[in-house]
Amino acid sequence: xxxxxxxxxxxxxxxxxxxxxxxxxxxxxxxxxxxxxxxxxxxxxxxxxxxxxxxxxxxxxxxxxxxxxxxxxxxxxxxxxxxxxxxxxxxxxxxxxxxxxxxxxxxxxxxxxxxxxxxxxxxxxxxxxxxxxxxxxxxxxxxxxxxxxxxxxxxxxxxxxxxxxxxxxxxxxxxx
Numbered sequence: 001x002x003x004x005x006x007x008x009x010x011x012x013x014x015x016x017x018x019x020x021x022x023x024x025x026x027x028x029x030x031x032x033x034x035x036x037x038x039x040x041x042x043x044x045x046x047x048x049x050x051x052x053x054x055x056x057x058x059x060x061x062x063x064x065x066x067x068x069x070x071x072x073x074x075x076x077x078x079x080x081x082x083x084x085x086x087x088x089x090x091x092x093x094x095x096x097x098x099x100x101x102x103x104x105x106x107x108x109x110x111x112x113x114x115x116x117x118x119x120x121x122x123x124x125x126x127x128x129x130x131x132x133x134x135x136x137x138x139x140x141x142x143x144x145x146x147x148x149x150x151x152x153x154x155x156x157x158x159x160x161x162x163x164x165x166x167x168x169x170x171x172x173x174x175x176x
Contacts, residue, residue: 029099043067112167
């Protein structure tokens with residue numbers, strides 16, 4: 001009985017330590033907080049079921065990212081995306097055309113751009129650029145080569161850059 005309580009306490013500590021990271025990553029991959037929380041719950045259920053297979057000291061972080069990516073991919077397959085509503089707050093017409101977007105606007109723009117990327121491209125950007133993992137870590141999580149990660153990252157960044165430029169140009173024209 002004491003062993004079971006200790007294991008439960010250890011697992012709760014893992015939830016406290018890694019829960020926000022998993023939800024944050026899932027949110028960036030899915031674009032919806034409720035779906036991200038559901039995905040995080042599934043990730044931790046899998047961790048609980050397969051905990052004996054994970055070396056907590058060396059593998060837990062990579063394992064959590066890999067399972068989060070897989071759970072989110074499954075969720076996206078099950079739930080066909082509806083057309084996106086472009087709800088980005090636009091810089092006011094009085095602002096100079098090249099006015100910098102505030103942080104919240106940039107986050108929304110990034111979120112809209114990420115939704116337009118292919119699943120693997122979005123995953124690479126979220127893990128590498130948003131979560132700050134190394135190329136080697138991303139490659140291990142996605143079970144691919146580092147060269148493939150760099151290639152997908154380059155393509156995804158180009159698509160994001162183009163989306164942001166087009167979005168800004170379109171809204172500057174609308175404001176004129």
